[in-house]
Ligand SMILES: Nc1ncnc2c1ncn2[C@@H]1O[C@H](COP(=O)(O)OP(=O)(O)O)[C@@H](O)[C@H]1O
């Protein structure tokens with residue numbers, strides 16, 4: 001069709017710098033949200049198994065809401081609505097810094113915390129009561145039985161879904177584009193606007209996304225293989 | 233919140249229709265249903281490819297699945313946005329773009345759900361069909377796929393919920409769907425983001441939660457049927473019905 | 478060593494142990510038998526507090542197991558328990574299964590705990606399986622590891638709940654051999670089992686249970702030759718015909 005591919009315009013000079021800064025922001029967003037999501041997820045699981053009824057209801061509602069509302073809507077809610085709910089001082093504080101990154105990071109973390117807590121919980125529930133009894137029969141208390149017997153096994157069961165959610169978390173950082181965070185997808189569109197090299201720009205960033213996804217998938221597969229080799 | 237609803241419910245529901253293009257919640261559901269309808273046959277083909285006796289077919293199917301699973305849906309939308317017009321040789325509207333992206337993306341995910349359904353069947357099923365003299369396609373079409381699709385029904389419904397949630401990304405390429413309608417209302421009102429986005433979120437929640445609960449009920453029914461049929465000692469692998477954002 | 482004083486146990490409104498009063502002396506081997514559902518499992522699970530009781534007292538080694546202030550975790554270290562389904566920890570090697578309690582509860586250094594664990598594994602004939610995961614063991618091997626695990630805290634009392642009934646017939650012998658060896662070592666043993674040959678050979682006494690009651694408490698000679706209770710007679714007859 002008379003169209004000649006030219007990656008040079010994208011992989012050099014200013015555009016390459018845009019690309020790299022976008023990639024860096026994507027990775028930062030992924031990592032920070034992942035850590036926060038996991039911490040929140042663990043807290044949610046603990047709350048849910050605390051035996052305190054209102055806490056359990058809260059977690060159930062939390063999980064259902066975050067799983068049944070589109071993540072993009074959650075991101076938009078954080079961006080447009082949450083600052084309105086803050087007191088004046090909080091709004092000013094947000095406006096003074098680049099709050100988009102922070103808000104999308106929180107949106108991703110709060111959403112994926114729900115998914116991760118469910119992964120952890122189903123891992124816990126899959127460990128038969130008899131394992132617990134065997135630990136108690138040896139003389140371990142509740143917490144130590146949890147520590148040595150139940151949690152190590154539950155964590156192994158939870159690892160495959162957790163890896164899956166990590167991958168989805170990474171991919172969904174691209175939603176940050178909707179509120180103007182300059183991560184990889186946004187930068188790709190900027191480059192595309194600047195060069196009109198649509199095909200090349202999207203090829204390059206798709207390949208970048210794929211490479212990182214494959215690293216996560218391969219790491220996950222290796223981890224799972226190692227777990228399978230040991231016991232269960 | 234109620235006054236906003238009273239004023240804008242039609243815009244939320246159908247967009248500019250009938251004076252302009254159909255939009256709103258109805259458009260969202262329509263896109264999702266079209267997406268599912270077109271993706272299912274592709275997914276079945278990919279699932280059969282994943283377990284094909286021919287290595288090159290298996291590799292090709294695995295390649296498609298892993299590539300799609302490794303790409304953000306937003307990227308797929310952009311590929312559809314720029315690529316589909318070139319492929320089809322004419323400009324396309326936002327709906328077709330969005331449906332195209334959904335079909336491409338969801339085929340891979342649905343295929344994995346169907347494959348899990350197939351692999352959860354006891355080996356004896358295929359052997360029994362082959363022993364009767366059915367050929368490969370008869371075995372798949374008459375014995376394996378009907379059972380596998382039944383087993384996979386809950387996961388397919390869960391995946392449909394994901395599909396509905398994914399249509400919200402039409403907002404990014406300005407497709408007139410539900411999220412876009414809400415953003416429009418928000419722009420008109422300017423001072424009521426909490427109320428507007430709460431309406432958006434609550435409506436999505438009502439639709440998706442209902443379907444999720446239905447999927448859970450289905451899963452129990454399917455599990456009962458399967459356990460009823462399984463013989464002693466045969467492991468009844470649980471079907472993963474994990475929801476995704 | 479173990480005293481039951483008028484022990485009552487309910488599941489909801491279903492009475493499952495009725496005024497059990499009995500005694501196991503130090504070093505004694507007691508075999509409990511009786512039809513399925515008669516409360517044998519429940520009875521020995523009350524001994525280490527895995528099941529709570531409604532009323533009565535159970536005293537093991539001078540300590541009341543169900544006293545509100547009892548340190549149940551400390552008591553359980555002195556009561557080995559072997560489950561019907563082994564319940565090994567699948568995420569640990571055989572050696573770790575056996576050395577876990579000594580390391581974490583007695584605070585033994587790893588080397589010493591493992592040395593002791595290896596000695597126990599040798600005693601049950603599985604020295605070579607130390608670094609294997611439970612998933613790779615046969616049923617008989619698993620149960621022998623479970624016995625080694627129960628012995629790791631050197632408990633003066635060990636309880637068995639039908640240790641051979643989850644096993645294929647050809648593996649029953651190896652487990653019974655270990656138990657026979659154990660019975661000769663002076664440990665106090667309470668064993669729910671239907672292996673009547675084993676009972677005849679090593680038991681000091683046999684308890685026959687039915688409907689939550691110990692109907693007969695006799696020496697093996699008395700029990701097998703002339704059971705007093707008609708239900709015990711029928712039970713033995715059924716076993717012989719099975
Ligand atoms: N967790 C439980 N809940 C309710 N009933 C139980 C429970 N465990 C056992 N039972 C009942 O208690 C009775 C004694 O059971 P068990 O001690 O397991 O008998 P055995 O070991 O002699 O076969 C049976 O009638 C059984 O149905």
Ligand SMILES: [Mg+2]
Pocket residue numbers: 517518519639
């Ligand atoms: Mg029993």
